Amino acid sequence: MGEGQYLLDKTLERWKGKRVAVGVGSETSFSGLLEDFDEEVILLKDVTDYAGNRARELIVKIDDLNWITLL
Numbered sequence: 001m002g003e004g005q006y007l008l009d010k011t012l013e014r015w016k017g018k019r020v021a022v023g024v025g026s027e028t029s030f031s032g033l034l035e036d037f038d039e040e041v042i043l044l045k046d047v048t049d050y051a052g053n054r055a056r057e058l059i060v061k062i063d064d065l066n067w068i069t070l071l
Contacts (some may be wrong), residue, residue: 004059004066007056008062009037009039010014011036012037015034016035016036016037017034017035018033018034019033019034019070019071020034020044020067020068020069020070020071021066021069022042022044022060022068022069023063023065023068024060024064024066025064025066026066026069028043028049029050030042030047030050030058030060031044031048032044032045032046032048033045033046035057037038037062039062040061040062040063041059041061042060042062042065043057043058043059044058044059044060045056045057
């Protein structure tokens with residue numbers, strides 16, 4: 001496991017159960033509770049997108065994330 005992956009895992013572990021926002025692609029962003037993650041994907045629940053649309057859960061490939069922030 002590389003240093004970057006270790007930092008990501010360590011940070012996401014601290015953020016589990018908290019509300020985060022993620023940027024996917026160049027124009028799409030979502031917020032939701034960080035439910036779980038592994039080396040390939042993150043799982044958000046109680047998700048809202050930038051337009052206010054809601055979903056119960058969202059899975060995003062980590063490689064597709066531009067940014068993630070703790071709200």
